[in-house]
Amino acid sequence: MELLPTDLIAQPDVVLIDVPADSRPSVLRALHAALSAVPGVNDPARFLKDLQERARVASVCIAADVALPHARTVAVDRLVLGVARLAEPGVGFDAEHPAVRLVFMIGTPKLQVEGYLKLVSALSRLLRKEGVRAGLLAAKTEAEFRAVLGSGVAA
Amino acid sequence: MKVKPLSDPAQQLLARLMRLLRWRLWIQEKLQFTEWQVTLLWAALAGFLGALAAMLFTVLAEGIHELLTGYSAGVVETMRSLPWWARILVPATGGLLAGLTLLFGKHITRGQSSTDYMEAIGIGSGHLPLRATVVKSTAALFSIGSGGSIGREGPMVQLAATLASLIGRWRQFSPPQLRLLVACGAAAGIASAYNAPIAGSFFVAEIILGTIAMESLGPLAVSAVVAALTVRLMTNAQQLYHVPAFQLNSAWEMGPYIVLGFVAGVVAPWFLRSLRIAEKWFVDSSMPLLARLILGGIIVGDIAVFVPEVCGNGYSVVVSILNGQVAVHALILIFAAKWLATASSFGSGAPGGVFTPTLFMGASVGYLFGAAVHALWPQGAVAPEAFALVGMGAFLSAATYAPVMAVIMLFEMTLSYDIILPLMLCSVLAYYTAKGLEGQSLYSEALKRKAAEVPVDALTAGHVRDLMKPKPPEVPPTARFAEIAKMFLTVRVNNLYVVDTEGRFLGVVALHDIKPYLGDADLTALVIASDIMREDFPKVGPEQTLSEALGSFLGVTAERLPVVDPADDRLLGSLAKGDLLLALVEKRKKLMPA
Numbered sequence: 001m002e003l004l005p006t007d008l009i010a011q012p013d014v015v016l017i018d019v020p021a022d023s024r025p026s027v028l029r030a031l032h033a034a035l036s037a038v039p040g041v042n043d044p045a046r047f048l049k050d051l052q053e054r055a056r057v058a059s060v061c062i063a064a065d066v067a068l069p070h071a072r073t074v075a076v077d078r079l080v081l082g083v084a085r086l087a088e089p090g091v092g093f094d095a096e097h098p099a100v101r102l103v104f105m106i107g108t109p110k111l112q113v114e115g116y117l118k119l120v121s122a123l124s125r126l127l128r129k130e131g132v133r134a135g136l137l138a139a140k141t142e143a144e145f146r147a148v149l150g151s152g153v154a155a
Numbered sequence: 156m157k158v159k160p161l162s163d164p165a166q167q168l169l170a171r172l173m174r175l176l177r178w179r180l181w182i183q184e185k186l187q188f189t190e191w192q193v194t195l196l197w198a199a200l201a202g203f204l205g206a207l208a209a210m211l212f213t214v215l216a217e218g219i220h221e222l223l224t225g226y227s228a229g230v231v232e233t234m235r236s237l238p239w240w241a242r243i244l245v246p247a248t249g250g251l252l253a254g255l256t257l258l259f260g261k262h263i264t265r266g267q268s269s270t271d272y273m274e275a276i277g278i279g280s281g282h283l284p285l286r287a288t289v290v291k292s293t294a295a296l297f298s299i300g301s302g303g304s305i306g307r308e309g310p311m312v313q314l315a316a317t318l319a320s321l322i323g324r325w326r327q328f329s330p331p332q333l334r335l336l337v338a339c340g341a342a343a344g345i346a347s348a349y350n351a352p353i354a355g356s357f358f359v360a361e362i363i364l365g366t367i368a369m370e371s372l373g374p375l376a377v378s379a380v381v382a383a384l385t386v387r388l389m390t391n392a393q394q395l396y397h398v399p400a401f402q403l404n405s406a407w408e409m410g411p412y413i414v415l416g417f418v419a420g421v422v423a424p425w426f427l428r429s430l431r432i433a434e435k436w437f438v439d440s441s442m443p444l445l446a447r448l449i450l451g452g453i454i455v456g457d458i459a460v461f462v463p464e465v466c467g468n469g470y471s472v473v474v475s476i477l478n479g480q481v482a483v484h485a486l487i488l489i490f491a492a493k494w495l496a497t498a499s500s501f502g503s504g505a506p507g508g509v510f511t512p513t514l515f516m517g518a519s520v521g522y523l524f525g526a527a528v529h530a531l532w533p534q535g536a537v538a539p540e541a542f543a544l545v546g547m548g549a550f551l552s553a554a555t556y557a558p559v560m561a562v563i564m565l566f567e568m569t570l571s572y573d574i575i576l577p578l579m580l581c582s583v584l585a586y587y588t589a590k591g592l593e594g595q596s597l598y599s600e601a602l603k604r605k606a607a608e609v610p611v612d613a614l615t616a617g618h619v620r621d622l623m624k625p626k627p628p629e630v631p632p633t634a635r636f637a638e639i640a641k642m643f644l645t646v647r648v649n650n651l652y653v654v655d656t657e658g659r660f661l662g663v664v665a666l667h668d669i670k671p672y673l674g675d676a677d678l679t680a681l682v683i684a685s686d687i688m689r690e691d692f693p694k695v696g697p698e699q700t701l702s703e704a705l706g707s708f709l710g711v712t713a714e715r716l717p718v719v720d721p722a723d724d725r726l727l728g729s730l731a732k733g734d735l736l737l738a739l740v741e742k743r744k745k746l747m748p749a
Contacts (some may be wrong), residue, residue, distance in 0.1 A: 054685075054686075057632075057683070057685070058633055058635075058683050059680065060681065061680075062677040062680065062681050070686070072686060110690060110691075111689075111691060113665075113668050113687050113689060114668060116686065116687070117671075117672050117678075117682070117687060120677075120678060120681065120682065121671075121672050121678060124675060124677035125675075127677075128677075
């Protein structure tokens, strides 16, 4: 059974801690590589191409240190979510967002407009909750990171 | 866990703006009218204006009557008061003034055709020229005000329909919508003239549109009700004919009523034929229009010297007949004289209608028949006045080929329910009898003649391109969430079309999808049109048939579909479901055998 967007945030498909990337493309590639292995991604190459294309067209950042690279694509069969925390000092996604630390990569099937909007909206609400962003940045392990996400969604 | 408030003033402002947009959209969506509801609103306006036009026409006709005769009483009463020479002079002067109006009106109309409302609705584009209508109505004022044997309902309906046409053209309605609005104006005119909103709706639906489908009957009813309400509020109008309470005294009476149905069905086609013969005689006489109208007036005046009851539309005489105030031998004379006078007025080209004179003929036939039966077999026709009432309905049904309208109109005009059984039976019998004898009704011949001049394909929309509206609201795929929300506020649509820089259609952004997220400030910067557009939204091609297009509307709750060029996916326009349904109703009617 497919997860609800909030459940998916509490239990992302992939969590990477302190990814040593130095540019937006390398961040996308690293997180995409991990996410490509999960069930639901049927065409990893197409998925990456669509992610890059979307990031090229318009900004995917919602805060100075948070980016949500996403693509509505035929390359996924369900909503998939991969989360990465980048090593300090972060990576520049564009001129207005020079030090992104938290990256939430989303893949949405073409027909799931509502699911996509629910997921993005839930993520933005979560990151505005007091202590969540700090907790995610301070988490020492993947388990701690997931725990912060879980408690943030539940709160 | 608390949600951290936004600290950036710009973001706070944006968030506030989006919350505001959310509320505005919520209010707009809750209060937003569908296209059908908007049509009903315009129909109501057409009804209101139509009623005002009808009332103005009545006042002006009475004013002209007083100006020409010096009397403010009814036409028949006035004629009875005038000396013999004035009874000839007044209708002749009316014919002269009507003719001069039409003659000089040609300069004002500057080549505008004198399209009438039936033509505009039935076979035209819904376009009714204002100047030509004003000229024709002014001429009708002189014909009617001078006592011509002609009805005033025709010009009233024409004026009401023209105002509706003006509204529709101002709002740039599509041809099916415009035709429907003009039909609403006509229904308002009838409803105002006879204080009969249901009959007004059915008159247009049954006679002109040829359908009582709800797509058209709904707006017609709204327009007619608003018109009747306006007239009632402003003039304290009640039912047109006050009659005694008639009833079916015994089942035996049904026998004579059945015969009356056949009689009306036979006499009505003769009456119509006589009108056409008179018209042909006047036209073939090679007299100029001015001379024809004067001659028509002189003939009516000559008859009025002996039978003043022939003047006007016959309303007051009908009231007398229904109340048993006319002797049989007098009515025989009035009936014959009125027939001749109506043929003269109509044949000479006097502008006006023959609807009310038709009611007179029916009342006379019914009363004379009832009186004859009563004389031979009193139980078979206890009240000849009741036969007059039923005769009106039967004659109207036979003359117009609209039995439903005839029954409703008689009921509305008299509010006499007890007579409904013989009225229904008689009207139906008269309709079938007349249709068997004569292939054309009071209105069908002119329409057929004009329809023959128009290519068949031009009469109906056959393809999507015929109904397509260009320049639908569109956004680029990179449009931000905030831009999309603002766009939804400025245009009244539920779907925005997403097109690329080449004008190719990519999909739609649905208001339904984004509505719950309008308060989310983060989304305004992040989400763009291509993130949320629905690419599986149905679309139609310009060359698709209307039936195929209707199929595309199935399974999607959309008022409009994008029209896309199948060769290169370019967005060409949009197709409204309302226009499509109206066009299909029209098409079905025109494909039906007469």
